[in-house]
Amino acid sequence: MKRILDNIVEECRPWTSKGEVASYIPELAKANPDILGIWVTTLGGEEYFAGEYDFKFTIQSISKVVTLMLAILDNGIEYVFSRVGMEPTEASFNSITNLDSHEEKIPLNPMINAGAIAIVSLIHGDTIEEKATRILNFTRKITGNPYISINDSVYESEKKTGDRNRALAYYMKGNGIIEGSVEEILDVYFKACSMEVTSKDIARIGAMLANDGVLLTNERVISREACRIIKTIMVTCGMYDASGKFAVHIGIPAKSGVGGGIMAAVPRRMGIGVVGPALNSKGNSSGGIKILEKLSQELDLSIF
Known part of the structure; x- marks a missing residue:
């Protein structure tokens, strides 16, 4: 496996030059676009890595999977999905037209920005700090990284x-989709997106999902049913408006972030964390996508 990963990373390095780092968030524009790394965690506890696997980056939209899990634990599946839908979108992740697409004016799914903001509003806690700390501690638990x-x-x-x-x-607040202070909800959302991780951390999240909600320590974190729903939404919505193409060519549940990370869960086999800050036009890591495509072909990972 180590040899396979080393070869794939080097083969995919030229693809980093085909993307650009996110610039609409000024701090993200400082990232090195040449970075490319991968970490694989199998359900047997074996771990393999290649490239700049230890590069630290902010989790960004991969946090949407974490906050969705926590919102389900706090409120239950039925209530969460009365506030946000399960449908994919052909519009960009931060499009406001998505909110007009659903007849109930709720966000189409939890993986676009509007949906994730609505999800964050459901997380329990009396203050910004309490909610943000709960998200942070939950992330530490499922990654096994207390730092x-x-x-x-x-x-x-x-x-x-x-x-x-x-x-x-504010649009959702005006339509009664979210309750409470918009600025406080957004503050928690921004903090969640700004958690700093490595490819190992997100691979551990993927491994937990691949193991139907159970950590490598055999502790159950979320129910099998919730895990099934989350992985299905990752397949249909996790790569934004490139999710269909990703499903066809790679075929595994995954979630990307504009920090350059991609977290993937191969059911009953492994979790994968990839990092490559240079993004394509859809906001997904250009080199990371290519790594996952070649790894999926090499190891026959597609669930379809």
Whole structure:
């Protein structure tokens, strides 16, 4: 496996030059676009890695999977999906037109920004800090990494430039989709997106999902049913408006983030964490997509 990963990473390196780092969040624009790495965690506890696997990056939209799990634990599946839908979208992840697409005016799914903001509003806690700490501690638990923290520079950068997210949130507030202070909800959302991780951390999240909600320590984190729903939504919505193409060519549940990470869960086999800050036009890691495509072909990972 180590040899396979080394070869794939080097073969895919040229694809980093075909993307650009996210620039609409100023702090993310500072990332090295040449970075490319992967970590694989099998359900037997074996771990393999290649490239710049230890590069630290902010989790960004991969946190949407984490907050969805926590919202389900706090409220139950039925209530969560009365506030957000399960349908894919052909529009971009931060599009406001998505909110007009659903007859009930709820976000189409939890993996777009509007849906994730609605999900964050459901997480229990009396203060911003309590909610953010619960998300952080939950992330530490499922990754097995007690040192994960929030990158304050990225958080402040996101907060200063998050006007489109504010527009989405206030629109939902006006339609009664979210309750409470919009600015407080967004603050928690920005903090969740700004958690700093490595490819190992997100591979561990993927492994838990691949294992039907059970950690490598055999502790159950979420129900099998919730895990099944989350993995299905990852297949249909996890790669934004490129999810269909990703499903056809790679065929595994995955979630990307504009920090360059992609978290993937191969049911009953492994979790995969890939990092490559250079993004394609859809907001997904250009090199990371290619790594997963070649690995899926090499190991026959597609669930279809």
